[in-house]
Amino acid sequence: MISSQNIHTAGQMEGDTSLQEAKGMKKNAVLVEGVVLNGPIIDSSSGEKFVEEVFRILMNEVVYKATDVNEKVCEWKEYEQLKKLLDVNIKDIGEPHQKLYQLCQNAIKYSVKTSHPRFFNQLYGGMDHYSLAGRFITEALNPSVYTYEVSPVFILTEEAVLSKMMEFLGWKEGDGIFSPGGSVSNMYAVNLARYKYCPDIKEYGLSSVPRLVMFASEECHYSMKKAAAFLGIGTHNVYFVKADDQGKMIPEDLDKKVLQAKEEGAVPFLVAATSGTTVLGAFDPLDGIADICEKHKLWFHVDASWGGSALLSRKYRKLLHGISRADSVAWNPHKMLMAGIQCCALLVRDNKDLLKRCNSAEASYLFQQDKFYDVRYDTGDKSIQCSRRADAFKFWMMWKALGTIGLEERVNRALALSKYLAIEIKKRDGFELLWEPEYTNICFWYIPPSLRKIEKGPEYWQRLNQVAPIIKERMMKKGSMMIGYQPHRDKVNFFRQIIISPQVSREDMDFVLDEIELLGRDL
Secondary structure, three states: OOOHHHEEEHHHHHOOHHHHHHOOOOOOOEEEOOEEOOOOOOOHHHHHHHHHHHHHHHHHHHHOOOOOOOOOOOOOOOHHHHHHHHOOOOOOOOOOHHHHHHHHHHHHHOOOOOOOOOEEOOOOOOOOHHHHHHHHHHHHHOOOOOOOOOOHHHHHHHHHHHHHHHHHHOOOOOEEEEEOOHHHHHHHHHHHHHHHHOOOHHHHHHHHOOOEEEEEEOOOOOHHHHHHHHOOOOHHHEEEEOEOOOOOEOHHHHHHHHHHHHHOOOEEEEEEEEEOOOOOOOEOOHHHHHHHHHHHOOEEEEEOOOHHHHHHOOOOHHHHOOHHHOOEEEEOOOOOOOOOOOOEEEEEOOOOOHHHHHHOOOOOOOOOOOOOOOHHHOHHHHOOOOOOOOHHHHHHHHHHHHHHHHHHHHHHHHHHHHHHHHHHHHHOOOEEEOOOOOOOEEEEEEOOHHHOOOOOOHHHHHHHOOHHHHHHHHHHHHOOOEEEEEEEOOEEEEEEEEOOOOOOOHHHHHHHHHHHHHHHOOO
């Protein structure tokens, strides 16, 4: 317990003026428990100078060089070497600013430049300057988006963005929330579907429900299994539906699996379709799946984390025909639209506060009902989080700057470049396209000269399987570009190139094929 006896001035504590000066205390400094309380302990002028210098480094080394193809995509270092270069160990005494500047430069130097035009490794990449400016603003303001009183601007911009996204889904109304990732959005959807089927689970837990079963394509994102595990449904209760040769869910097999689950005494409650699968970029037939969901009264979720942005293109939105019939949709603007990680929305067709009823805990210290403003704008109780980033703001800033037409042009250009690359692959000796791309996932093999005249048997496939990993290692160590690879079903390792950024050009497509040939022709 703190009493007035614990509070002293420096004069009372020491009595000796010279000792006060030696300790850097003012004569009338107030101390509690030996801690000086007068004035801040942060040196603001020094901190401001540090921020200015780091921002200058950031602009020079990242923003200005983002589109320079002469820069390396990465400066590869092995684990122990990089650990030593970065001096990662934390010390008891703070480092001088000059050392910190160097650490910042090293952090940039040895990180992968995901904004580089030749970064094709993941389902994200490139840099949007308006979105980046939005991120600077939110990082500096450090808001938490749960109540209108602390985040009025970000509550409103999130609402505006969600409303506009629902418009492209073909919904006249609905609800939504921005989440930390597409995986979390998928988990939200599974939890919502389960709550709608058996609302008692919120209070009474798993003991109150029968054995629940959910369905997803065998090509679905692995987060569907994670959601089942995390929510206590169990991975064995995820029934995987067959996909055709193009990676699309087969509705007839879905219907068969639902009937199978019912015959086993289980209770089906959700179907998760995918619009834009991770490997092939395939789009499930949403109308056919919606018919089966209506027939069996199942929640229809669409994981459009990757492919949802095609909705902004009048030319390609047909890929998601039927999405208006979904009960929930996951859509990640940080992927194709380059809003910056993380920027992920869960959209729900329900307009009767299902999100809030499912997730709310009604914390009285945060969501008071007697506030001086309309508490409907305290949206945080819809979230499974408490603190929540203002992720929608950067997307709002970018959309305001470019307009829907500007975003549509980006989608159309990425798909046009994908078609160009696929055509070039088919024209070149030593390259083989695995599938005609439906989206911007281009999957292909490079066959070195030493394998081109060998019969396609076990030895051929075994040797071809080693080609992509070796070329990937060489391109990483050279820093020339980054492209992912993987096996899939009965196919041995192949390259999977993803095209997103509007900074990418036809010349970059030609470079990819030339560089792979250069790095692999001696294999």
